[in-house]
Amino acid sequence: MEQQDMFDKDELVEVHTCVLCNGDIEHQKTPDGQVFWNRGHNAEPLAEGACCEVCNNTKVIPARLSAYIGKGEQND
Numbered sequence: 001m002e003q004q005d006m007f008d009k010d011e012l013v014e015v016h017t018c019v020l021c022n023g024d025i026e027h028q029k030t031p032d033g034q035v036f037w038n039r040g041h042n043a044e045p046l047a048e049g050a051c052c053e054v055c056n057n058t059k060v061i062p063a064r065l066s067a068y069i070g071k072g073e074q075n076d
């Protein structure tokens with residue numbers, strides 16, 4: 001797999017904090033162990049900032065789905 005230098009490597013060792021549970025955001029790694037993403041998931045619409053994988057799956061995605069379903073079709 002080709003390595004893309006999109007991010008500063010120093011930034012990728014930082015551990016960010018989940019805005020929803022205050023836990024650590026997991027580093028996502030390629031199969032060969034290189035961190036390629038450490039900023040988790042967008043926590044909106046629940047909060048501004050980033051959240052961890054668990055919160056994304058258990059809180060953010062359900063909130064987005066229910067917000068989407070709740071809105072239905074709106075015409076301005």
Ligand SMILES: [Zn+2]
Binds near residue numbers: 018021023052053056
């Ligand atoms: Zn979390």
